[in-house]
Amino acid sequence: GNSVTQMEGPVTLSEEAFLTINCTYTATGYPSLFWYVQYPGEGLQLLLKATKADDKGSNKGFEATYRKETTSFHLEKGSVQVSDSAVYFCALSMNTGFQKLVFGTGTRLLVSP
Amino acid sequence: EPEVTQTPSHQVTQMGQEVILRCVPISNHLYFYWYRQILGQKVEFLVSFYNNEISEKSEIFDDQFSVERPDGSNFTLKIRSTKLEDSAMYFCASRQGTGRTNEKLFFGSGTQLSVL
Numbered sequence: 563g564n565s566v567t568q569m570e571g572p573v574t575l576s577e578e579a580f581l582t583i584n585c586t587y588t589a590t591g592y593p594s595l596f597w598y599v600q601y602p603g604e605g606l607q608l609l610l611k612a613t614k615a616d617d618k619g620s621n622k623g624f625e626a627t628y629r630k631e632t633t634s635f636h637l638e639k640g641s642v643q644v645s646d647s648a649v650y651f652c653a654l655s656m657n658t659g660f661q662k663l664v665f666g667t668g669t670r671l672l673v674s675p
Numbered sequence: 676e677p678e679v680t681q682t683p684s685h686q687v688t689q690m691g692q693e694v695i696l697r698c699v700p701i702s703n704h705l706y707f708y709w710y711r712q713i714l715g716q717k718v719e720f721l722v723s724f725y726n727n728e729i730s731e732k733s734e735i736f737d738d739q740f741s742v743e744r745p746d747g748s749n750f751t752l753k754i755r756s757t758k759l760e761d762s763a764m765y766f767c768a769s770r771q772g773t774g775r776t777n778e779k780l781f782f783g784s785g786t787q788l789s790v791l
Binding site: 665 | 710723768770780781783
């Protein structure tokens, strides 16, 4: 079946450090790929998405590129802020049917001043 | 931005009791979902709902679970006889449509269910 694997956390960084959170997927066919973020006490929010190979999703300084050859969608940010502390979820959905999301386990990011 | 609202934020219940988790999706949305996350594990799909019926459900969504949209605004998840392993964060979500232009799924902030 379809699945998503992402790196375990927590990831602890100092402010202005470079961030990478790894995500790989397994899917039959060509899924859309997503990063969701959950800030403390809030629901999951869509951070960025990519719908086909080589697409780059970007938002709020975060980027991820859909790599079909490595089945990856790694999340990056050049300079993290304390306010980026949250749990980040990688997910996929197939572009048929009711497009349920398949999530990874989530990676907690802690950014210290 | 419009929000999906879930109540209560925390629910504690005794094993064997019935619980109802409530959600108010965004008003013009047509597709509704429940997901859950057991502590330390993946967010898992439970059920999708469209046009007043279940469109897809996972293996987790057995006869103990049911969903309902009783009044055109609320979307509820009922667990008839809770088990310890039902303890999890339950997320409601909705989207306007499907297809690549309508993929954005809006999530509520979740209900933390603790079964004792």
